[in-house]
Amino acid sequence: LPRICFKTGPGTRRAGRADGRGRERRTAGGRALQLHGESATSRAPSPHRRACALLLYPRPRRPSGQARGPRRLPAALLEAAAALQEERAGLERAVRGVEVEHAHARRAARRRLGAHHHGAVVLQRAPRAAVGRAHRAPAQRGAGLPAGLGPRRAGLGPGLALGLGLRPLRGLGGGLREGRALGLVLRRALAVQRGQQLALPDGRQAGLRERDQLAEVPLQPAQVGQLGGVQAGAQGPLHLPQLRAVGLQGGLQAVLVHPEGARPWGAARVVAGGARVLVGAVARGLAAGSPGSSGSGPDAGVGPGAGAAGREAGEPAGACAGGRGALRTPSGPPAEPGAARGPAAGSRRQAGSGAQLQAEEPPPAPSGLGVAAGRAPSAPRPRLRAPPGHREPAASPARAAWRPASALTADPRFLPSAAATGSAWRGGRRDGSAPFRTPGPATRRAQRGVSGSARVRGVRLGGPRAQGRMYTLLSGLYKYMFQKDEYCILILGLDNAGKTTFLEQSKTRFNKNYKGMSLSKITTTVGLNIGTVDVGKSRLLFWDLGGQEELQSLWDKVWGISQTLLWCSCPDTPRLESVSSSACAQHWGPVYYAECHGVIYVIDSTDEERLSESKQAFEKMVTSEALDGVPILVLANKQDIETCLSIPDIKTAFSDCTSKIGRRDCLTQACSALTGKGVREGIEWMVKCVVRNVHRPPRQRDIT
Numbered sequence: 001l002p003r004i005c006f007k008t009g010p011g012t013r014r015a016g017r018a019d020g021r022g023r024e025r026r027t028a029g030g031r032a033l034q035l036h037g038e039s040a041t042s043r044a045p046s047p048h049r050r051a052c053a054l055l056l057y058p059r060p061r062r063p064s065g066q067a068r069g070p071r072r073l074p075a076a077l078l079e080a081a082a083a084l085q086e087e088r089a090g091l092e093r094a095v096r097g098v099e100v101e102h103a104h105a106r107r108a109a110r111r112r113l114g115a116h117h118h119g120a121v122v123l124q125r126a127p128r129a130a131v132g133r134a135h136r137a138p139a140q141r142g143a144g145l146p147a148g149l150g151p152r153r154a155g156l157g158p159g160l161a162l163g164l165g166l167r168p169l170r171g172l173g174g175g176l177r178e179g180r181a182l183g184l185v186l187r188r189a190l191a192v193q194r195g196q197q198l199a200l201p202d203g204r205q206a207g208l209r210e211r212d213q214l215a216e217v218p219l220q221p222a223q224v225g226q227l228g229g230v231q232a233g234a235q236g237p238l239h240l241p242q243l244r245a246v247g248l249q250g251g252l253q254a255v256l257v258h259p260e261g262a263r264p265w266g267a268a269r270v271v272a273g274g275a276r277v278l279v280g281a282v283a284r285g286l287a288a289g290s291p292g293s294s295g296s297g298p299d300a301g302v303g304p305g306a307g308a309a310g311r312e313a314g315e316p317a318g319a320c321a322g323g324r325g326a327l328r329t330p331s332g333p334p335a336e337p338g339a340a341r342g343p344a345a346g347s348r349r350q351a352g353s354g355a356q357l358q359a360e361e362p363p364p365a366p367s368g369l370g371v372a373a374g375r376a377p378s379a380p381r382p383r384l385r386a387p388p389g390h391r392e393p394a395a396s397p398a399r400a401a402w403r404p405a406s407a408l409t410a411d412p413r414f415l416p417s418a419a420a421t422g423s424a425w426r427g428g429r430r431d432g433s434a435p436f437r438t439p440g441p442a443t444r445r446a447q448r449g450v451s452g453s454a455r456v457r458g459v460r461l462g463g464p465r466a467q468g469r470m471y472t473l474l475s476g477l478y479k480y481m482f483q484k485d486e487y488c489i490l491i492l493g494l495d496n497a498g499k500t501t502f503l504e505q506s507k508t509r510f511n512k513n514y515k516g517m518s519l520s521k522i523t524t525t526v527g528l529n530i531g532t533v534d535v536g537k538s539r540l541l542f543w544d545l546g547g548q549e550e551l552q553s554l555w556d557k558v559w560g561i562s563q564t565l566l567w568c569s570c571p572d573t574p575r576l577e578s579v580s581s582s583a584c585a586q587h588w589g590p591v592y593y594a595e596c597h598g599v600i601y602v603i604d605s606t607d608e609e610r611l612s613e614s615k616q617a618f619e620k621m622v623t624s625e626a627l628d629g630v631p632i633l634v635l636a637n638k639q640d641i642e643t644c645l646s647i648p649d650i651k652t653a654f655s656d657c658t659s660k661i662g663r664r665d666c667l668t669q670a671c672s673a674l675t676g677k678g679v680r681e682g683i684e685w686m687v688k689c690v691v692r693n694v695h696r697p698p699r700q701r702d703i704t
């Protein structure tokens with residue numbers, strides 16, 4: 001049977017069925033499917049490698065008092081998965097090594113921010129093994145390549161990226177629309193990969209609002225070349241769906257844009273069609289502006305890179321700012337390439353973004369895409385549309401809660417640590433209502449007016465709701481008393497310096513029951529490793545960022561999981577020949593630097609050749625304003641190797657940086673991450689420094 005694997009949000013039991021077996025047969029879209037469920041936090045070997053689709057489906061919080069009952073995935077999701085299965089062969093060709101995840105709405109963030117965004121649809125993650133270490137071979141480095149290009153960059157193939165904004169999916173129809181939209185994105189990806197032009201249904205058929213439609217930006221090969229340094233070859237004009245953000249930085253890289261509050265997951269390297277593609281993600285809100293603003297504001301659906309990339313490609317700024325929905329009319333055929341851009345597009349989008357209160361004629365039936373495979377399209381419901389001149393009420397409390405990106409990204413819940421703890425990932429609403437759930441027996445009883453509380457001899461003991469509140473109170477108190485102060489420590493350094501080894505070694509040394517992975521099995525870090533180490537009353541939260549050249553540019557940036565993006569490559573087109581740098585980076589706000597309490601900078605003492613490169617990276621880091629006053633521990637790693645440079649040698653090489661380090665705490669420590677020598681001393685020094693650093697107080701405790 002086709003296998004669909006889905007994961008629920010952290011903290012939930014094994015998904016699938018309430019019986020915990022996590023396996024279930026379902027029929028969707030006329031197909032039998034086998035569902036494998038597991039908790040996102042589960043460490044059990046996941047069957048998802050063999051799954052044709054991986055759906056990430058955070059479980060909504062059960063309203064207090066609702067009885068535990070079997071939990072069903074929305075049929076629309078399964079239909080989308082079935083559609084995915086249908087396209088499996090093609091997708092495998094298109095997106096090799098890419099896992100597809102479907103995240104449901106991040107309700108917690110939505111509630112908090114008042115942004116009716118929607119969750120991620122596609123996430124790229126290549127299996128570690130696929131990344132390999134070939135790029136590290138010194139003999140290969142730079143051989144016969146244009147200046148500035150390492151072999152790993154040259155190895156990148158041309159690619160196309162697709163995106164679809166699924167932001168405002170409100171209410172009960174959300175699940176349905178979302179499911180359809182997923183199918184839409186995947187099919188679209190396939191069509192692009194095959195060089196086909198797919199007749200897409202309009203946005204309403206796909207269950208999307210006008211402004212959420214796919215918009216196509218036809219790009220000539222030359223423009224694509226400009227955009228991403230990709231030689232598109234003789235394939236003719238490529239229809240690159242307008243991404244919310246596509247930026248190309250230090251190689252072929254897609255910058256994904258995710259809704260405010262989605263948890264950042266960092267960058268990922270995708271192996272697609274034999275090409276390695278670096279994919280980073282950025283918080284959508286970083287595009288600056290406020291919801292509802294036109295142009296490159298978040299509501300415009302155009303992220304930082306889109307504008308930049310588009311402008312790089314010679315598109316007028318208006319074309320980029322048009323974003324989703326700019327090029328395709330809701331019920332008519334696709335607009336001519338290049339038509340409907342500019343101011344008109346913007347105004348149409350704005351019209352679509354308003355409240356929709358007036359009934360409108362449904363559009364004609366789709367050509368087979370809007371409805372997931374195998375199902376007759378159900379009659380589209382009439383849509384409500386705002387009368388001309390209607391304005392959405394601006395000052396609802398939810399809207400007022402919206403904060404600009406800078407404030408948002410400063411919120412610790414949206415930092416990588418939140419990904420580790422899952423604190424930004426909880427479904428459900430605080431008021432106990434669950435938007436996508438049918439009421440359970442207890443809720444129904446309550447609705448009928450039957451009290452859910454127990455009574456003993458006439459004394460009311462408190463219903464499940466009261467018990468729930470009591471539990472929350474007690475757990476909050478417990479957390480308040482026993483939770484440790486948290487400090488975030490960045491581990492930086494060139495690739496191969498030993499950062500991940502150091503992190504693993506620290507976890508092994510400080511965490512009693514930690515059974516780490518074998519140090520010899522550590523491979524290059526793509527994106528971010530997160531680790532926690534408890535030292536006395538403090539908890540250090542390490543962010544080990546990949547040190548490869550492309551990733552270095554992300555050290556001071558924020559990334560997050562994308563709202564929607566699918567990356568696929570065209571194996572037929574010529575290989576990458578040149579790489580242009582990105583303009584999108586300047587739009588990104590420094591976040592890791594701003595939020596960290598300390599930096600551990602790892603140097604490979606045996607690599608004399610790259611010492612100056614390491615010094616440059618260090619200098620760049622240390623001069624960043626966002627790191628002012630942050631203690632820095634410089635680790636001269638690999639001291640177990642005889643031919644290594646000594647501490648005085650390294651200090652001499654880094655002597656230029658002394659003035660830039662200034663008056664902050666800084667220590668150069670000899671260390672061997674492999675044997676563990678110097679690891680404990682280094683960390684203990686760091687703890688002392690971060691605790692006494694009054695400029696960066698520990699992260700706020702998560703008190704509920």
Ligand SMILES: Nc1nc2c(ncn2[C@@H]2O[C@H](COP(=O)(O)OP(=O)(O)OP(=O)(O)O)[C@@H](O)[C@H]2O)c(=O)[nH]1
Nearest residue numbers: 495496497498499500501524525547638672673674
């Ligand atoms: N001899 C020796 N080898 C080490 C030491 N620390 C790390 N290594 C080796 O160096 C290689 C790179 O280690 P990683 O921890 O992956 O390096 P990294 O800095 O995380 O690299 P990126 O993730 O690519 O940025 C591995 O083969 C490690 O076994 C050390 O103290 N001594």
Ligand SMILES: [Mg+2]
Nearest residue numbers: 499500524525
């Ligand atoms: Mg690493």
